[in-house]
Amino acid sequence: MTTQTVEERIAELGLTLPAVAAPVASYVPAVQTGSYVYTAGQLPFVDGALETTGKVGSDVEVEDAARLAATCALNALAAVKSVIGDLDRITRVVKVVGFVASDPSFTLQPHVINGASNLLTEILGDRGVHARSAVGVAVLPLDAPVEVELIVEVAGE
Structure with missing residues (x-):
């Protein structure tokens, strides 16, 4: 019996791992x-x-923002792949931090970041279950509605 790779699972979900997004300032992905x-x-x-x-x-x-958070998570996986080469080396998503550019009265940030969390679990199964923060902020770079960062644990090469 063969085990499905992470990238095969991404494809099975109808998604494509994107190219790594170019940094918009002085940092690496x-x-x-x-x-x-x-x-x-x-x-x-x-x-x-x-x-x-x-x-x-x-x-x-909220539903559109959750979908955008999933896109952020997919972009984050692409960034992870850029440094480890093979997403199958991921042993655990340790933490997700999500930022939501929020109207002052908006309080459903966890529902938005569920888009990222749910996608990671769909792709990685138990390895995708993680700790998380979902934070409302006044504004994000380029007026984006949402931003997501990951901390993942990986197996040796």
């Missing part, structure tokens, strides 16, 4: 130290562009 990879905050870029901008709760609906 991901860094490995020891057995951990830390990603920079990933915006919901698709083909190098943001699909939508604005505040969640006024300009962007």
Whole structure:
């Protein structure tokens, strides 16, 4: 019996692992130290562009923001792959940190970041279950509605 790879699972879900998003400032997309990879905050870029901008709760609906958070998570996996070469080396998503550009009255940040969390679990199964923070902020780079970063543990080469 063959085991499905992470990238095969991504394809089975109808998704494509994107190219790593180019940094919008002075940083790198991901860094490995020891057995951990830390990603920079990933915006919901698709083909190098943001699909939508604005505040969640006024300009962007919760369901759309959750879908954008999933896009951020997929972009974060691409950043992880850029430093480890093979996503099958992921042994655990340790933590997800999600930022939601929120209308001042918006309080459903956890529902938005569920988009990222649920996708990671769909792709990685038990390895994708993680600790998490979901934080409302006034504004994000490029007026993105959501940003997600990951900390993942990886097996040796």
